Structure formats: structure tokens, C-alpha cells
Amino acid sequence: MQVCFVNIFSNTQGRLGTHEFDLILPPLGICYLASVLEQEKYSVGIVDGNAELLSDDQLLERVQGKAQIVGIYCHTQNFYKVLEIAERLKAHTPETKVIIGGPHPTALPAESVQGVIDAVVFGEGELTIVELVPKLLNNESLEGVQGVAYRDSDGQVRVNEPRELIQDIDTIPMPAWHLLPMHRYSNFIEASGRTVLQVMGSRGCKYDCNYCYSPRIWHQKVRWHSVERVMAEVDHLQSNYGIKFIEFLDDNFTLSKPRLRRFIDEFGKRKMAWTCSTRIDLIDDEVAQLLAKGRVDHVCIGIETVNDRLLLAANKGVTKAQTIETIERCERHKVPVFGMFIIGLPTETIEEARESVEFSLTYRFWFAIFSFLTIYPGTNYWAQYRSSKFLSDDFSRYDFSKDFNFIEDSKVANERRKLMRSAFLRFYTRPRVVFFLAWLMIRNPKKAVRAALAMVKTLFRLIFKRKVS
Ligand code: B12
Numbered sequence: 196m197q198v199c200f201v202n203i204f205s206n207t208q209g210r211l212g213t214h215e216f217d218l219i220l221p222p223l224g225i226c227y228l229a230s231v232l233e234q235e236k237y238s239v240g241i242v243d244g245n246a247e248l249l250s251d252d253q254l255l256e257r258v259q260g261k262a263q264i265v266g267i268y269c270h271t272q273n274f275y276k277v278l279e280i281a282e283r284l285k286a287h288t289p290e291t292k293v294i295i296g297g298p299h300p301t302a303l304p305a306e307s308v309q310g311v312i313d314a315v316v317f318g319e320g321e322l323t324i325v326e327l328v329p330k331l332l333n334n335e336s337l338e339g340v341q342g343v344a345y346r347d348s349d350g351q352v353r354v355n356e357p358r359e360l361i362q363d364i365d366t367i368p369m370p371a372w373h374l375l376p377m378h379r380y381s382n383f384i385e386a387s388g389r390t391v392l393q394v395m396g397s398r399g400c401k402y403d404c405n406y407c408y409s410p411r412i413w414h415q416k417v418r419w420h421s422v423e424r425v426m427a428e429v430d431h432l433q434s435n436y437g438i439k440f441i442e443f444l445d446d447n448f449t450l451s452k453p454r455l456r457r458f459i460d461e462f463g464k465r466k467m468a469w470t471c472s473t474r475i476d477l478i479d480d481e482v483a484q485l486l487a488k489g490r491v492d493h494v495c496i497g498i499e500t501v502n503d504r505l506l507l508a509a510n511k512g513v514t515k516a517q518t519i520e521t522i523e524r525c526e527r528h529k530v531p532v533f534g535m536f537i538i539g540l541p542t543e544t545i546e547e548a549r550e551s552v553e554f555s556l557t558y559r560f561w562f563a564i565f566s567f568l569t570i571y572p573g574t575n576y577w578a579q580y581r582s583s584k585f586l587s588d589d590f591s592r593y594d595f596s597k598d599f600n601f602i603e604d605s606k607v608a609n610e611r612r613k614l615m616r617s618a619f620l621r622f623y624t625r626p627r628v629v630f631f632l633a634w635l636m637i638r639n640p641k642k643a644v645r646a647a648l649a650m651v652k653t654l655f656r657l658i659f660k661r662k663v664s
């Protein structure tokens with residue numbers, strides 16, 4: 196094989212452990228890259244160690260000596276692990292070229308050229324990989340390859356020019372799903388036990404919230420796939436893999452009303468369930484009506500906080516009044532909302548954090564999740580706080596399901612942790628959630644028992660205040 200892409204197992208089993216709750220999604224980024232390389236007639240493979248729960252040794256066994264180039268997906272939290280895997284790969288087969296890409300290298304290209312890494316790809320990868328792979332296979336210089344950082348023959352770190360985004364994203368082939376262990380993917384709770392897969396109908400977001408990384412990689416531009424292309428992906432997933440539920444990963448699915456209307460008409464012809472994400476200010480009455488007409492299962496909305504001072508400071512561009520209006524509108528139109536909250540925004544007091552928790556319990560959210568503020572590289576907050584003593588420089592702690600990586604006052608942080616525990620307990624022990632699990636039990640007893648056990652385990656940990664590891 197010429198190129199093998201790898202997604203390593205990430206131990207993100209925090210408060211809401213991804214594997215315990217069957218939240219295992221395909222690594223779409225490397226699937227697109229595999230697909231463009233296959234189009235260019237390279238032999239390509241993917242090892243999704245995360246989905247297959249592969250230990251480092253098992254992963255290395257699957258990859259070592261099997262490919263000329265190994266490309267590893269890298270987010271901040273697994274950066275050290277990625278370097279370690281690269282090191283072991285090279286120790287076994289020094290001639291293998293190891294490249295990395297993904298959110299972390301995109302945010303910190305120069306700093307990511309470390310150890311044995313031969314090339315770091317930053318930004319959108321499809322055009323870069325097609326130019327990079329022949330250079331690596333032929334041992335040619337990487338000078339001038341846009342979107343690449345590397346160490347030159349003098350040992351100097353070079354960061355080449357960034358690459359322009361692809362204008363027409365319909366030119367990118369569908370993700371190479373056939374290279375994935377498709378039976379392993381799941382989002383049990385969100386898809387209520389149905390077979391589920393993710394589709395990206397667009398790339399990018401025009402907003403610029405201070406805690407978000409999306410504006411950096413996609414340059415605050417929104418590029419859409421045509422509705423026809425989206426339906427082709429949906430049909431492919433339905434007919435080849437029996438998928439019954441689609442989770443659209445677009446940053447703001449309801450940004451364009453004309454497109455939403457066309458989507459609802461087309462998708463409605465298929466007998467499939469779906470969910471999407473959007474913003475508070477992108478659901479007016481017409482959008483809520485369309486979502487209800489399209490029988491959306493639920494809509495995920497980043498509420499983050501309901502405090503106007505913090506919303507302004509986070510550059511969120513919405514107010515508490517707008518939030519209430521939209522949530523009530525969704526209730527009226529029977530559009531269930533999955534509310535996502537952040538606890539620990541810079542300068543947030545414990546009273547302000549409590550406001551968010553009370554809000555999540557007052558309104559009829561379908562589900563709610565409370566994340567610890569994690570300031571990721573590439574975000575505006577990172578630019579603001581990167582040299583602050585409050586921000587951890589240990590990347591393995593950059594995990595929004597486990598703990599804060601930005602602590603201004605440890606006493607307040609402790610109170611926030613306690614608040615998160617009680618929020619979790621209060622939200623997830625409500626009769627509605629218990630009934631929901633009972634209903635899932637009928638649908639898929641095995642998985643429901645696992646999810647219920649995971650919940651009990653998490654509650655147990657919380658009650659006894661044991662550190663979640
Ligand atoms: C879907 C998703 C998930 C899914 C699964 C993702 C997966 N890898 O399996 C779930 C919900 C499970 C998840 C979990 C987590 N996620 Co997540 N997730 C996303 C989301 C919403 C979309 C990812 C996606 O498909 N993007 C679309 C593709 C096209 O973009 P891409 O992945 O960046 O890939 C392009 C380039 O980066 C590059 N590229 C990517 N990989 C590689 C590899 C090589 C070798 C090369 C050359 C190039 C390259 O080319 C690709 C095509 O252009 C992003 C937000 C976002 N806007 O990207 C967050 C995001 C990636 N997640 C994030 C985080 C932190 C996590 C968690 C660590 C959170 C946690 N603590 O639990 C876990 C990690 C779990 C894991 N094992 O990977 C952060 C990463 C920030 C950072 N700097 O690390 C993001 C950016 C969200 C955010 N907070 O801003 N996530």
C-alpha cells in the first residue's frame with residue numbers, strides 16, 4: 196500500500212465517555228483525503244484505531260511496514276500520542292514517511308514539526324495531499340508545496356504558504372467509506388438506537404465566536420455542497436450500509452433558507468431520520484416550520500451561556516432574549532432542541548454559571564450537555580490567552596469532557612466542577628431521560644443496557660467525587 200491514514204484511539208472517556216456511550220463517529224477528514232488519492236490511482240488504506248479500540252501495539256501491528264506513507268489525524272489532545280506512535284513507527288521502519296494533519300497542526304503548523312514527523316499538513320488537505328504524496332514517494336524537496344510545514348535539509352523548520360480553499364466543494368469525491376469499519380460507528384443516544392452516519396453538507400462558518408476553531412480552518416467562508424450531492428451521499432449510505440439516520444455536521448445547517456427549503460423537499464422523499472446543528476439566531480418562524488415539516492429528530496444548538504455579558508465577551512452575536520425566543524419558538528413548533536452549554540468562559544462567576552444550568556432545567560431541552568471550557572489553539576481566546584499563566588501548556592489536558600484547561604481562580608474552578616456534577620445529576624436523573632432510556636431498551640436492548648450502565652457508572656463517580664480519568 197502507498198498511503199495509510201490512521202486515526203488513533205483517544206482516551207476521551209471523561210464525564211461523558213465517547214465509547215461508553217457509543218459515540219463513535221468516522222474520521223471524515225482522512226476519508227476525504229483517501230478518496231482523492233484513490234481518484235489519482237494510489238493504493239490507500241485507513242486504520243481507524245479509535246473505532247476499533249486498538250491499543251498502540253495493535254495499531255502499530257496493523258500499520259508497520261504496510262505503507263510507504265502513514266498519515267495520522269491529529270487533534271490537540273492526542274498530539275503527544277501521535278508523536279509517540281510516529282516515533283515507534285519510524286523505529287520499526289525508518290523508511291516510512293510519517294505525515295500529520297487535522298485541527299492541531301492546522302492551528303500550530305510550525306510547532307507541530309517535531310520529532311520524526313516528515314511533513315505537517317495545515318488547512319484543507321485535499322489539494323495538498325495530491326501534491327505532497329508524489330514528492331514524498333520520490334524523496335523530493337517539499338519547498339513550495341502550499342499548506343505544508345517541514346524540516347529542510349539544514350534542519351530548519353519551514354512553513355510554506357497556506358493553500359487557498361477549494362472553490363467548488365462538489366469537486367471533492369465522497370468520503371472513502373468503503374475503507375472504514377462501517378459497522379463500528381454509532382451515536383446511540385442521538386440517533387435513538389438507529390444506524391447512523393454523518394454527512395457534511397457544507398464547510399465553514401461566517402461567524403467568529405472566540406472559543407471556536409472553525410473560523411481558522413475554513414477562513415470564515417461558507418461553501419456548500421449542492422443538494423443533489425448531499426442526496427447522493429445520503430442515498431449511498433442508505434443503500435450500501437442500511438443507514439437510517441443522518442447527522443449533518445454542517446456548522447450552521449439553517450443558514451440559507453432557500454437551500455433549507457430544497458433540502459426538506461428532497462430529503463422528505465426518503466424514509467430517513469435526521470438531525471443538524473445551527474445557531475440561535477438562525478431559527479425564525481419559517482425555519483422552525485420547515486424543520487418541523489421535515490420532521491427533524493432534534494436540532495443541536497450551541498447556547499454556551501445565557502449571560503449577556505459573557506455572550507458579548509465570547510463574540511457569540513446573540514443575546515439571552517434571543518435565546519429564550521428561539522427555544523420557545525422551537526417548543527411551539529415541536530422541534531426538540533439539544534442544548535450545548537460551556538461552563539467556565541473567561542471571567543464567568545459561579546452565579547453566572549448557575550444561570551446556564553438553571554436555564555437548561557427550566558426549558559424543555561431534549562438533551563443538554565455541559566462542557567468544560569477548553570481553549571483550543573487557533574481560536575481567538577488562544578490568541579488572547581496563549582501566554583497567560585492561567586492556560587495549561589499540557590496539551591493532553593485539552594479535553595472539554597474532562598476538565599478546564601484555563602483556570603483563573605482555582606477556588607472558582609472547584610465550585611464550577613461541583614456545579615457541573617450537580618447539573619449532570621439533575622439533568623440526567625429526570626424522569627424524561629429515564630423514560631427515554633427505557634424506550635431505547637425496546638429498540639436495542641444490548642446497547643441500551645450499556646448506555647444505562649455507563650450512566651450509572653458516571654453518576655456513581657460523580658456522587659463519590661472521584662476524579663474522572
Ligand atoms: C465530528 C467531530 C467529532 C466526532 C468524531 C471525529 C473523529 N475524528 O472521529 C466526535 C463527536 C466523536 C468528536 C470527538 C472529539 N472531538 Co471533535 N469534532 C468533530 C467536528 C464537528 C467535525 C470533524 C470533521 O469531520 N470535520 C470535517 C473535515 C473535512 O475536516 P477535518 O477533520 O479538519 O479534516 C481536514 C483537514 O484538517 C485535513 N486533515 C485532517 N486530518 C488529516 C490527516 C492528515 C495525515 C493530513 C495530511 C491532513 C488531514 O484534511 C481534511 C480535509 O480537508 C469538528 C469541528 C470541525 N469544524 O472540524 C470537531 C473537532 C475536530 N473536535 C474537537 C475535539 C476537541 C474533540 C474531542 C477531543 C473532544 C473530547 N474531549 O471528547 C473528541 C476526540 C475524539 C476522537 N477520538 O477523535 C475539536 C478539535 C480541536 C483541537 N484543536 O483539538 C474540534 C475542532 C471542535 C472544536 N472544539 O472546535 N469530534
Ligand code: SF4
Binds near residue numbers: 400409474
Ligand atoms: S461556534 Fe458555531 S457559530 Fe460560532 S464560529 Fe463556531 S461554528 Fe460558527
